[in-house]
Amino acid sequence: MSGTTSRSAEARRVRREQLRDFLRTRRARLTPGDVGLVSVGRRRTPGLRREEVAALAGVGVSWYTWLEQGRDINVSIEVLDAISGALRLTEPERAHLYVLAGVNPPPADGALGAEVTPELRRLLDAWTPRPALLRDRYWNLLAVNDAAQTVFGFGGTDHNCLISFFTNARYRGMHVHWASVAPSVVAAFRADAAHAPDDPEFGRVVDDLSAVSPEFAEMWARHEVGVPVQVVKAVRHPEAGELFFDMTTLAVVDNPGWYLELYNPRRP
Known part of the structure; x- marks a missing residue:
C-alpha cells in the first residue's frame, strides 16, 4: 500500500510541475491585443500578466497564481473552462489542462453533422469484400x-445501428x-450514454426507438449496463448461408466519437 501511495504522490507532483509549465507557456504566447486588452506601460516579459489572465477568467489573482505555481489546490470544471477561454486554449489543450489539474477530461465536441472524409470512405471501400461501417458515439x-x-441487410433508410437492430426486419x-x-x-x-448524461442526442435515440419498439423499451x-459479450457476429444470409465474423472496433483519432467497425470472416 505504501508503494502505491508513493507512486500516486509522485504522479501528482509531476502533474503539478507540468501544469505550471503549461500555464506559463500558454500565457506567454498571448499579447493583450490577442484578448482585447489595451497594453499599458512597458512589459519586462512577453505575454499576458497573471492578473490579466485572472481578470479574464473571473478568478482571484492569488488563486490563479497558486494554480500556476502548481500548488495542490482544488479546482472546478467551471474555473478550468474559464481559464481555458482566457488563454484561448484549443480543444486538445483544454483536455490537457483537465488532465494536469487532476480532473476527468471533458468529452470532446461531437462531430454530429461532420462530413466523412474521402480517406475514410476509401478505407471502407478497401475493406470490401469484407463488411465495414463507420458510426458515431450515438x-x-x-x-x-x-x-x-449486402451481408447485414442495411438499406437506404437505416441511419442508426441500434434502431436498425430492432426495426430492420431483414437484419433481424x-x-x-x-x-x-x-x-x-x-x-x-446505456454504458455509452452514461458518459454524457446531459447530451440530448442519446436521449433522442432512446425516445425515437422506444416509440416504435416495445421490445427495446x-x-x-x-x-442493465455492460459491453457486448459476443465477439463473433453470426448472420444467416439468404444466398451464402451462415456467415461468421470477428468484429474489431477502432476509434478515429481525428474525429473523437467516431468508430470504425471492421468485420473479418472466420470459420464457424
Missing part, C-alpha cells in the same frame, strides 16, 4: 461499404442469435 451510421449492405431475420444478443446490445448503448427499462 451509433449513428455515417458510412457503410457495399459488403455491409439474418441475425442468428438476435434474441440472446439484444439485451447486451441495449446494455452497451422493455429492455431499456431494465437499466
Whole structure:
C-alpha cells in the first residue's frame, strides 16, 4: 500500500510541475491585443500578466497564481473552462489542462453533422469484400461499404445501428442469435450514454426507438449496463448461408466519437 501511495504522490507532483509549465507557456504566447486588452506601460516579459489572465477568467489573482505555481489546490470544471477561454486554449489543450489539474477530461465536441472524409470512405471501400461501417458515439451510421449492405441487410433508410437492430426486419431475420444478443446490445448503448448524461442526442435515440419498439423499451427499462459479450457476429444470409465474423472496433483519432467497425470472416 505504501508503494502505491508513493507512486500516486509522485504522479501528482509531476502533474503539478507540468501544469505550471503549461500555464506559463500558454500565457506567454498571448499579447493583450490577442484578448482585447489595451497594453499599458512597458512589459519586462512577453505575454499576458497573471492578473490579466485572472481578470479574464473571473478568478482571484492569488488563486490563479497558486494554480500556476502548481500548488495542490482544488479546482472546478467551471474555473478550468474559464481559464481555458482566457488563454484561448484549443480543444486538445483544454483536455490537457483537465488532465494536469487532476480532473476527468471533458468529452470532446461531437462531430454530429461532420462530413466523412474521402480517406475514410476509401478505407471502407478497401475493406470490401469484407463488411465495414463507420458510426458515431450515438451509433449513428455515417458510412457503410457495399459488403455491409449486402451481408447485414442495411438499406437506404437505416441511419442508426441500434434502431436498425430492432426495426430492420431483414437484419433481424439474418441475425442468428438476435434474441440472446439484444439485451447486451441495449446494455452497451446505456454504458455509452452514461458518459454524457446531459447530451440530448442519446436521449433522442432512446425516445425515437422506444416509440416504435416495445421490445427495446422493455429492455431499456431494465437499466442493465455492460459491453457486448459476443465477439463473433453470426448472420444467416439468404444466398451464402451462415456467415461468421470477428468484429474489431477502432476509434478515429481525428474525429473523437467516431468508430470504425471492421468485420473479418472466420470459420464457424
